[in-house]
Amino acid sequence: MEILGLYNYWVFIVLLMIGLYxxxxxxxxxxxxxxxSIFQAAVFLLYITLDKIEGGTAPIIQADAxxxxxxxxxxxxxxxxxxVVGISTLALGLAVVVRIHExxxxxxxxxxxxxxxxx
Amino acid sequence: MxxxxxxxxxxxxxxxxxxxxxxxxxxxxxxxxxxxxxxMAANFFVLDAVDVALTEAAVGxxxxxxxxxxALALVPDRExxxxxxxxxxxxxxxxxxxxxxxxxxxxPHLGDPDAPVHQHVAPWYLEQTPILIDIPNVVTAxxxxxxxxxxxxxxIVVLTAGIGVLFLLGxxxxxxxxxxxxxxxxxxYLNHHLVPQVVGLLLVPxxxxxxxxxxxxxxxxxGGGFQAGAIFAAAIILFALIQGEREALNLIPPxxxxxxxxxGALLYGGVGVLTMLLGGNFLEYGVLSSNPVQGQQWGIxxxxxxxxxxxxxxxxxxxxxxxxxxR
Numbered sequence: 001m002e003i004l005g006l007y008n009y010w011v012f013i014v015l016l017m018i019g020l021y022x023x024x025x026x027x028x029x030x031x032x033x034x035x036x037s038i039f040q041a042a043v044f045l046l047y048i049t050l051d052k053i054e055g056g057t058a059p060i061i062q063a064d065a066x067x068x069x070x071x072x073x074x075x076x077x078x079x080x081x082x083x084v085v086g087i088s089t090l091a092l093g094l095a096v097v098v099r100i101h102e103x104x105x106x107x108x109x110x111x112x113x114x115x116x117x118x119x
Numbered sequence: 120m121x122x123x124x125x126x127x128x129x130x131x132x133x134x135x136x137x138x139x140x141x142x143x144x145x146x147x148x149x150x151x152x153x154x155x156x157x158x159m160a161a162n163f164f165v166l167d168a169v170d171v172a173l174t175e176a177a178v179g180x181x182x183x184x185x186x187x188x189x190a191l192a193l194v195p196d197r198e199x200x201x202x203x204x205x206x207x208x209x210x211x212x213x214x215x216x217x218x219x220x221x222x223x224x225x226x227p228h229l230g231d232p233d234a235p236v237h238q239h240v241a242p243w244y245l246e247q248t249p250i251l252i253d254i255p256n257v258v259t260a261x262x263x264x265x266x267x268x269x270x271x272x273x274x275i276v277v278l279t280a281g282i283g284v285l286f287l288l289g290x291x292x293x294x295x296x297x298x299x300x301x302x303x304x305x306x307x308y309l310n311h312h313l314v315p316q317v318v319g320l321l322l323v324p325x326x327x328x329x330x331x332x333x334x335x336x337x338x339x340x341x342g343g344g345f346q347a348g349a350i351f352a353a354a355i356i357l358f359a360l361i362q363g364e365r366e367a368l369n370l371i372p373p374x375x376x377x378x379x380x381x382x383g384a385l386l387y388g389g390v391g392v393l394t395m396l397l398g399g400n401f402l403e404y405g406v407l408s409s410n411p412v413q414g415q416q417w418g419i420x421x422x423x424x425x426x427x428x429x430x431x432x433x434x435x436x437x438x439x440x441x442x443x444x445x446r
Contacts, residue, residue: 007129014216015133016216025203027203030191037183041155044159045132048166049229058167058169073258081269084430090186
């Protein structure tokens with residue numbers, strides 16, 4: 001049971017590597033963006049894992065609960081804004097993919113490269 | 120029990136991620152991506168991060184799935200098979216994964232109160248927030264006040280990304296040559312499904328009300344400008360999905376949307392300039408009122424409003440940019 005305290009980190013690693021694999025091995029640009037989102041979500045999970053304290057609760061101070069332990073608010077603030085920035089950058093990436101499709105007629109990176117070499 | 124539940128959710132997360140990578144139909148991958156975000160939000164909730172869970176559920180599972188679907192409507196939805204570079208990628212991730220995995224055995228276990236992250240400055244924020252700012256939600260206090268500069272930076276990043284998307288795709292009536300009249304009118308998505316139409320339209324005002332609650336109750340409970348902005352954008356997107364893209368463009372004209380994008384960030388920065396004029400530092404809210412604690416609260420409410428307006432209008436403008444491009 002003791003070793004299960006590290007399970008969150010292992011899931012973080014597996015998700016990080018799944019994301020990295022998708023970005024490296026999949027030629028489809030939409031797939032690459034999805035992989036990047038998984039990679040990003042893995043980092044979020046690592047940070048949020050750090051905030052947890054045994055027996056603690058969400059960091060919203062209750063005046064009548066004396067001696068209550070609260071989770072660490074700092075990683076939470078960091079990740080909260082990172083999620084919103086993440087969707088903005090994802091949207092920008094999607095817009096670029098849409099324009100690439102309009103210009104090349106494909107969103108597979110090997111075909112885009114071939115089209116570039118032909119010119 | 121909570122530990123087992125957490126492990127169950129985390130395992131489902133890995134299964135879903137593998138499903139996303141293996142799915143050849145991109146539509147399947149995107150829908151699995153929505154499920155992935157919802158599972159991630161549940162995980163955040165189990166880990167006591169309620170604000171983050173709310174954000175992930177609204178932004179990750181809601182708006183980002185819609186944006187991905189909007190983009191998918193403009194590109195082919197099947198991925199071509201390719202085995203190129205697969206072995207090398209597998210070798211790299213196995214090696215990297217094992218190296219990081221080896222390092223985890225030195226990490227503090229989940230929930231360990233003696234972990235270094237809980238020893239340094241975190242107790243100070245938990246002890247001083249009720250005295251210096253006097254709002255219950257410490258996450259909002261750190262976001263709005265202690266770390267106000269950085270949050271302003273994040274809002275500018277969101278605004279910049281929104282401007283980038285508008286330059287790339289155009290927004291009928293505001294950016295580019297297209298006019299709102301060129302966008303197909305009428306119900307385009309659900310015109311054969313009466314029940315989702317009626318129920319969905321009934322939900323829109325309640326989602327908006329909830330967005331306002333999350334916006335203005337963010338100091339006391341989970342919530343704030345980022346979450347409220349995403350939820351408000353989701354309400355209008357639902358309206359657009361039911362009543363058609365043209366109707367939604369008429370509801371909030373794109374020109375107004377572009378002005379709102381900038382004015383949210385401007386309100387945030389304006390509060391900073393105002394505090395400077397009143398003799399304080401940039402974003403030092405204490406000078407806004409004769410009572411510094413109350414000044415802090417006013418400052419946080421104002422900048423959260425700026426964040427909410429900016430995030431809602433940027434997400435909505437991005438959605439319109441994708442949705443109006445196709446038709």
